[in-house]
Amino acid sequence: MLFPFPPTSAPPPRVVITGAGIVTALGLGWKPNAEGFRAGRPAFRPVSLFDVSRQRVKTAAEVDLPDALPPTGLSRRQLARLDRAGKMLLLAANEAWQQAGWKSDLEPGRADLPVSPAAQQRRPTGQTRDVPLVLGTTAGGMSLGEDYFRQAVQSPGRHRRQPTRAIHYQPQVQARMVLDALGFNGPITIISNACASGSNAIGHAWNLVRCGHAERALAGGYDALSLLVFAGFDALQALSPTVCRPFDARRDGLALGEGAALVALETLEQARRRNAPILGELIGYGTTIDRHHLTQPQPEGNAALTAMNLACDAARLGPKDVDYINAHGTGTVLNDSAEASAISRWAGPRAATLPVSSTKASIGHLLGAAGAVEAVICLMALREQWLPAQAAFETPDPACNFPIVRQPRDAQLKVALSNSFGFGGVNATLILRRWA
C-alpha cells in the first residue's frame, strides 16, 4: 500500500547515484558532455526545428539526435511513435540504466537484486523490486500537440494520426515507453513545476528511497524545443538577442536549449551488495514556493535562500562545506539578481571564494530538464575534479560577490550544490557529494 506508510524506526538510508544519462546540445552521453562543460563550450546555433524568421531571437541549443536509437524492449511501432522529447528521454534513461547495471524484468540476471530484509520490513507488500520513475517536464510531447492543433485547424476533416498524437503528447505515455524500453515496472510520477521540475523529480525520488518506498529509483527531466515554448519566451522578451551571459552586468536574457538527464538512485546498502560502481551521493534536497509573482522571483531571493538552507539542513552541512554552486543562472536580469542575493546571504563570508557558474551559458535553459542536467553536470565535476566553466561572462555584476568560473580548471571538489527556480515560484536545491 502507498498509504499507510509502514512504520520504521531505522534512520533513512544513504542514497547514491550509480548511473547517469545525459543528452544536451553538447552531445549524447557522459563523455562529450563532460568534455564540453569542462571546457565551457557554447553549443548554440540557428534554430532549424521550426521557422523563427518572425521571432526576435533565432538561435538555440539544439540536440543532434542519432539516426537510430539503441536497442531496447520497444517495438518498431512504439519507436515510430516517439517524438523528439521521447527520444531524448529514452536515450538518457537507457544510458543511466546501463551504467547502473540494472537488469530488466525479463533478464534472468534480475535475481542478482535480492531485496534486503530491511527493505522487506519497510515495504512488506513485496513490491520492493519496483523502480519508481520520477520525471520532470514542462512540455512533454509538445511537438505532437502542435501537430495536432495544426491539423485540427487547417484540415478539420482529416483525422489521420490525430488519435496517436492525442495519446503520445502526454508525458505519462512517454514515461511508459521508458518502462517498456528498459523492461521494469514501477510507479510513474510526472512533476511539472516549470524550470524546477527536473530537480524536484530527483529530490522526490531521493525521498522515496530514503523513506523506504523503494530501494532504487530512476529520476530526471526532459524537454525538447518546440515552437510554442520558443515563441512564448520570445514574446516575453526573455530571450537574449545577443549572448546568454548569466550574472554579467550586461546580461539581457536567457537562451533556450533542449535535452534530458536521468540518474539511477539506490540505497548505499544495495549498491554495495551488488558491488556497483558509485558515481556520487545525493545528500540534500530542499524545495519551497515563492509566491511573489508568476514569472518573477521575489527580488531578494527569499524562497531560493530557504530552499538552499533546507537542502543544507538535510545534508547536515553549511556553506563552508560546499565547493561549487551550479546556479540556476538563466541570464535574465531579475532571476540572476535574486539568485545572487540568495547565494550571497546564504554563503556569507564564504561567498567571496565560492566558485559559481551557470552552465546555461553553454547549453541554454532546458526548462523541465534543466535541474536534472545540472545535477549530472555537478556529478561529472565531482567525479572528474574540475569546475564547469561558464561559456560567456565579461563584465562582473557588482551585486554578485562570488567568483564566476570563467576558465576551465581542475579543482578539488567534495560537495556541489545545484539550484533550480521555476516559473510559478517553485524552487529546488540539490546537494551532491563526491564518492571516493
Place this chain on the structure above:
Amino acid sequence: MSRIFVAGLGAVSPAGWNVAALRAALDRGEPLPVQPLERPGGDKSLRARLVPAPATRPEFLAHPRLRRTSPITHYTAAAALDAVAGLRALRAEKIQLGLVVCQQAGCVNYSCRFFDEVLKDPATASPLLFPETVYAAPASHVAALLENVTLACSLVGDPAVFLQGAALGVRWLEENRVDACLVIGAEETNWILADALWHLDRLAVIAGGAGAICLSLDPALSIGVALETITDVHSYRASTSRTQAAQAMRKQLPASSTVELLCDGLSDSPCTDVAERAAWLDWTGPRLSPKRVLGEGLMAAAAWQCVAACDLVSAGRFPAANISLVGSNQQAMGARFRWSRPGISDLSPVTRAGNITP
C-alpha cells in the same frame, strides 16, 4: 488507526461552484445537460458539460494575481477556498499549507489561443497568455491567493494520479512539513480537448472543473472522515494491461460490502469502462458513478469521486467509501475513506442518495 483526516472539501463542476451543487446533482442522478462546443472549421459537432457561470462574480477574482488567469485557475482557486474554509475560520494565520495540484490536460484554453497567435504571426503573440499555459500556473496563483502555502507541487498524468497527489500530501504531513495539505484535481475544457476525446472515445462528454480535499493530521479539524488506505500504484505497460492493473488495485481494497460505498469512474462508455467493470464484478454493494452525471472531467473527475465519497461519509450516509480510479493511460489506483468522529466508534448507514445503485 489512520492519522490522516479530511479537513475540508471543495468542488467546481458542471453542477456548480461548490460541494452542495455537486451533491445535489449526484443525488438527482440525472446526467447534466450537454452543451455544443464550437469548433473552428468544424465538420462535426463537439459536446461538453461546461461549468456554469457563477451566480455572482467570485470575490477571489479581484485578487491581482488572478486578473488574467484561465478557467482552470478559477476552478482550482474556488475549490481550494471551499476546502480550506473551515480551516481558515479556525486558525487561518497559523496554518502552513501544502498544495498539490494534479492535471491531465492543463491550461488548454490559453495554450490554444497562444499557439493560434503564434501560427498567425509570432511577432505579435501575446506575452500575457504564455505564462498561463504552464502546468505550474494554477498552483502558483492559488499559493499567492491563500498566502499561507509553504510547499507546492504540480503533478501531471492520468486521473489516477490524483491519489498519488494525496499520498504526496500525506507524506508532507507525516514529515511535519505542513499542517494541512490541499490536494486538487482540475481541468478546463475547450474544443480541442473535446476533439481529442472524440478521437479516443466517441461516447464520452468532456467536462471541466475541480475537486479539492484538504488533509490534516489534526482530528479536531476533521469533517468526520479519515483516509484509511491508498493502494499501490499499478502502472500499465506492454506486459500489464489496464484490466490487469485494475484488478490488482481491486485486490488491495476490501471485499464487497452491503453497507460501504464504491465510488467508481464508470461513464457508460463500454470501451472506457471495460477494465473497471471487470475489476469490480464482485461488488454488490452501493455504488456511485459521478462521471455518469457530470461527464469526463479527467483529473477533475477523479477529484470529484473523492469529494463526493467523502461528502457522503461525512454526512453519515455510509461508514466507509472505496474509491476506484482506473486511469486512461498510466495507472490504476484506489483508496478507502472511512467515517471518523472523535469519541464515536461506529456508524450505521442512515440514508442513501438517489443516484447510488445497490
